[in-house]
Amino acid sequence: MTIASMPDSATWLETNTWDRPDWTIDELVSSKRGRTISVVLPALNEEATVRSVVESIAPLSGSLIDEIVVVDSGSTDATIDEAIAAGARVETRETALPGVDIRPGKGEVLWRSLAATTGDIIVFVDSDLIDPDPMYVPNLVGPLLSNPDLHLVKGYYRRPFTGTSGVEPSGGGRVTELVVRPLVAALRPDLSGVIQPLAGEYAGTRELLTSVPFASGYGVEIGLVVDTVKRHGIDAIGQVNLGVRRHRNRPIHELGVMSRQIVATLLDRLGIEDSGSPLTQFVMEDGGHQLRRSYPAVEDRPAMNSMLVDPVRIASN
Numbered sequence: 001m002t003i004a005s006m007p008d009s010a011t012w013l014e015t016n017t018w019d020r021p022d023w024t025i026d027e028l029v030s031s032k033r034g035r036t037i038s039v040v041l042p043a044l045n046e047e048a049t050v051r052s053v054v055e056s057i058a059p060l061s062g063s064l065i066d067e068i069v070v071v072d073s074g075s076t077d078a079t080i081d082e083a084i085a086a087g088a089r090v091e092t093r094e095t096a097l098p099g100v101d102i103r104p105g106k107g108e109v110l111w112r113s114l115a116a117t118t119g120d121i122i123v124f125v126d127s128d129l130i131d132p133d134p135m136y137v138p139n140l141v142g143p144l145l146s147n148p149d150l151h152l153v154k155g156y157y158r159r160p161f162t163g164t165s166g167v168e169p170s171g172g173g174r175v176t177e178l179v180v181r182p183l184v185a186a187l188r189p190d191l192s193g194v195i196q197p198l199a200g201e202y203a204g205t206r207e208l209l210t211s212v213p214f215a216s217g218y219g220v221e222i223g224l225v226v227d228t229v230k231r232h233g234i235d236a237i238g239q240v241n242l243g244v245r246r247h248r249n250r251p252i253h254e255l256g257v258m259s260r261q262i263v264a265t266l267l268d269r270l271g272i273e274d275s276g277s278p279l280t281q282f283v284m285e286d287g288g289h290q291l292r293r294s295y296p297a298v299e300d301r302p303a304m305n306s307m308l309v310d311p312v313r314i315a316s317n
């Protein structure tokens with residue numbers, strides 16, 4: 001079944017999916033018409049990959065892209081040095097938004113990046129990508145530059161998976177397939193045409209991103225999708241085919257922790273009460289079942305535009 005022939009969400013899929021993007025860089029640069037573009041890479045201990053991700057984007061600096069910023073999430077390895085060596089500006093959580101208590105999590109650094117960048121359009125790209133295609137960023141901004149009704153553009157792609165027997169051509173996106181897609185089908189079927197709701201590669205207007213709350217952990221992406229629809233309707237979301245995406249595949253127990261955070265944010269956005277209980281896992285270690293508990297990070301950061309106009313709030317957050 002092709003995308004366009006899926007039975008539900010058919011209209012949205014046809015009009016808001018770019019399956020074969022073919023913009024040239026020159027076309028995109030001329031369609032900026034005064035708008036500026038920031039690229040933000042969240043990074044926590046990504047010394048092995050951050051340099052090549054920045055290098056895949058840096059040639060567009062000064063033309064399509066106005067700034068590339070790695071927002072470090074508290075790395076203890078050489079992530080910051082590698083990012084600077086590749087030509088990125090680096091912000092820490094403190095320098096990005098001084099004077100505001102620091103919380104752990106990916107959403108926290110994405111939220112802080114809004115205060116440390118100036119682009120009218122902001123493109124987020126994960127920094128654990130392997131062999132990222134240099135067209136990721138151009139293709140993510142293409143729909144936004146050409147369609148004033150869009151506020152959020154998600155990437156989608158084939159997702160190889162690296163297991164014990166090597167790289168499989170597909171099978172990646174385990175949280176997406178086993179947790180998020182079934183929950184979306186059960187609770188928000190109107191969103192089931194979004195092919196990669198958790199994609200870490202997406203672009204949004206500053207207008208949208210500064211007007212919605214951010215979950216501070218891994219719930220940030222699903223929260224943004226639901227909040228965009230709440231604010232502007234599903235027609236404000238687009239999706240674009242980025243080809244293939246490989247990244248570091250985490251072990252299953254780490255994805256369990258991630259999933260718990262995503263479930264908490266999704267339920268919160270849908271007004272469904274969550275017990276707030278921790279995820280209990282039994283991880284095989286030291287020859288036995290080791291009990292681990294992890295609490296979901298449910299506390300959201302408020303819309304950044306409310307922080308920027310209210311210095312008292314900044315001081316007290």
Ligand SMILES: O=c1ccn([C@@H]2O[C@H](COP(=O)(O)OP(=O)(O)O[C@H]3O[C@H](CO)[C@@H](O)[C@H](O)[C@H]3O)[C@@H](O)[C@H]2O)c(=O)[nH]1
Pocket residue numbers: 041042043044045046072073104105106109125126127128175198199200201218219220221222247250258262
């Ligand atoms: O506390 C954190 C955790 C992660 N990251 C960075 O965020 C990116 C993605 O994190 P990762 O742990 O690799 O997530 P994935 O396994 O790739 O999970 C998928 O699903 C997540 C939940 O929706 C999304 O946040 C991811 O972008 C998406 O790729 C990487 O650059 C990390 O370095 C931080 O900056 N701070």
Ligand SMILES: O=C(O)[C@H](O)COP(=O)(O)O
Pocket residue numbers: 159160161171172173174175176177198199248249250255
């Ligand atoms: O998007 C996801 O579902 C998670 O990032 C897990 O991806 P993986 O199965 O490719 O590691």
